[in-house]
Amino acid sequence: MRDTVLDPATQARRRAAETADAATRRAGDLIHLNTAGAGLMPDAVRRAMTEHIELEAALGCYEAEELRGEVLREEVYRRLARVLEAPEQDIALFDSATRAWCAVVLRLPLRPGDRVWTTPYEYAGNLVSLLSLRARTGCRIEVVPTRPDGDLDLEWMARHISDSVALVSVPHVPTGCGIVNPVEEIGRLLAPYRCVYAVDACQSVGQLPVSVARIGCHVLTGAGRKFLRGPRGTGFAYVARRVRESLVPEFHDLHVARVDSPSSYRVEDDTARSLELAERNLAAVAGLDAALEVFETGTPFAHREVFDALCAAVAQTPGVEVIRPGTTHSGIVTFRHADVPPEVVVRRLAAERINVWRILGHHTPLYMAELGVETAVRASAHYYNTPDEIAVFGRALRSAVAP
Numbered sequence: 001m002r003d004t005v006l007d008p009a010t011q012a013r014r015r016a017a018e019t020a021d022a023a024t025r026r027a028g029d030l031i032h033l034n035t036a037g038a039g040l041m042p043d044a045v046r047r048a049m050t051e052h053i054e055l056e057a058a059l060g061c062y063e064a065e066e067l068r069g070e071v072l073r074e075e076v077y078r079r080l081a082r083v084l085e086a087p088e089q090d091i092a093l094f095d096s097a098t099r100a101w102c103a104v105v106l107r108l109p110l111r112p113g114d115r116v117w118t119t120p121y122e123y124a125g126n127l128v129s130l131l132s133l134r135a136r137t138g139c140r141i142e143v144v145p146t147r148p149d150g151d152l153d154l155e156w157m158a159r160h161i162s163d164s165v166a167l168v169s170v171p172h173v174p175t176g177c178g179i180v181n182p183v184e185e186i187g188r189l190l191a192p193y194r195c196v197y198a199v200d201a202c203q204s205v206g207q208l209p210v211s212v213a214r215i216g217c218h219v220l221t222g223a224g225r226k227f228l229r230g231p232r233g234t235g236f237a238y239v240a241r242r243v244r245e246s247l248v249p250e251f252h253d254l255h256v257a258r259v260d261s262p263s264s265y266r267v268e269d270d271t272a273r274s275l276e277l278a279e280r281n282l283a284a285v286a287g288l289d290a291a292l293e294v295f296e297t298g299t300p301f302a303h304r305e306v307f308d309a310l311c312a313a314v315a316q317t318p319g320v321e322v323i324r325p326g327t328t329h330s331g332i333v334t335f336r337h338a339d340v341p342p343e344v345v346v347r348r349l350a351a352e353r354i355n356v357w358r359i360l361g362h363h364t365p366l367y368m369a370e371l372g373v374e375t376a377v378r379a380s381a382h383y384y385n386t387p388d389e390i391a392v393f394g395r396a397l398r399s400a401v402a403p
C-alpha cells in the first residue's frame with residue numbers, strides 16, 4: 001500500500017482515469033434527485049479522501065500534510081479561484097457554507113442606522129446572522145420586495161439604493177425553490193454605491209456558471225458538497241480585500257498570527273486565509289480538490305434537457321402544486337400534493353430507490369411563511385441524471401400520489 005500512496009505519478013494517473021470516468025458514474029440503480037442536499041461524490045473524490053486517510057495512517061497526519069502540501073495549501077485554492085473567477089488570495093476554505101458566511105458577515109463593521117437589504121429568498125441561517133449583526137451594531141434590516149411574478153423587484157432596488165445601505169445579501173439560488181436571482185444585474189445596480197454585496201452561491205455553484213468577476217460581489221459563499229460534488233464538511237468564501245481589511249478583528253489562528261509579547265500579536269498573512277482556522281479535515285480538503293478537478297475537466301452544465309424534463313414531470317402530476325416563483329429557474333423543483341404529505345411522497349419514492357428531500361418552510365422563512373408552506377418535496381437534478389431517470393421518477397411520483 002505504501003508504494004501506491006507515496007507514488008505521485010501513479011496517483012496522478014489514477015486520478016486522471018477517475019476524472020474521465022466521473023461524469024458517467026452511475027450509482028447502481030439509485031436515482032439521486034437530491035443534489036441540492038448533497039451531490040453524489042465522483043469516484044475520484046472518494047479515492048482522494050481515502051488516499052489521504054491512508055497516507056495519514058501510514059506516515060502520520062502532519063507528515064501526510066507536508067507530503068501533500070502543494071495540493072492542500074495551493075492547488076485547491078488555485079482551482080477554486082479559477083472556478084469562481086476570483087483572485088486566489090481572496091479565497092478561504094471552511095467546513096460549511098454557514099461557517100464561511102459567519103466568518104465574514106458577523107464581523108462587518110456596521111453602524112447604528114446602517115441599512116441591510118435581504119430578500120424573501122434568504123436562507124434562515126443567514127438571517128440568524130443578520131439578526132445577530134443587528135443586535136451588535138444597531139443596523140436596520142429591510143426586505144427587498146418581489147414583483148407579482150416572484151422576481152426580485154430591481155426597479156425598487158434602483159429607486160431606493162443609496163449610501164445608507166451598508167450590506168446587500170442575495171442568494172443566487174435559494175435553498176427551498178429553484179428561482180435563479182439575477183445576481184449580475186444586481187451587481188451592476190449596486191456598483192456605484194458603498195454597500196458590501198454578499199452572494200450566497202451555496203445552491204448555484206456547480207450547477208450554474210458563477211463568476212465573482214461578472215457578479216461584481218464583495219463576498220460569495222458556498223458549500224463543496226452540493227453541485228460541486230465534493231465531500232461533506234467543506235465550504236468556502238470569496239472575500240474581497242476591501243471587505244477583509246474592514247472586518248472587526250475577532251480571532252486569528254496560529255497559521256497566520258504570531259504573538260510578540262503579552263500585549264500584542266501580528267497577523268502575518270493578509271490573504272483571505274487569515275479568516276480560516278488552522279486545524280481542518282485534510283481528507284475533506286483533498287476531496288474538494290478532486291471534486292474541483294472533476295468540475296473543471298467535465299461538462300457540468302450539460303443539463304438543461306434534464307432540468308426541463310424534471311420540471312415537466314412534476315408539473316404534469318395530478319394534484320401537485322409546484323412552488324416555483326420567478327421567471328428564471330434552476331434544476332431545483334419544489335412541490336406539494338393536496339392530499340399526500342411530503343414525508344409520504346419522500347418515503348414512497350425512496351422505496352423505489354429515488355432520492356428526493358422533504359424541505360422545511362422555516363429554512364426559507366420569509367418566502368415560505370407568507371405562502372403558508374410548512375413542508376414540501378424538493379427534487380433537484382444534476383448533469384449525472386438522465387432523461388430516462390426523470391421518466392422513471394415521473395411514473396413513480398404519479399403512483400406515489402395516486403388516490
Ligand SMILES: Cc1ncc(COP(=O)(O)O)c(C=O)c1O
Pocket residue numbers: 036095096097098099123125171173174175200202203222223235
Ligand atoms: C442557499 C443556502 N445557503 C446556505 C446553506 C448552508 O450551507 P451549510 O449547510 O453548508 O452551512 C444552504 C444549505 O443547504 C443553502 O441551501
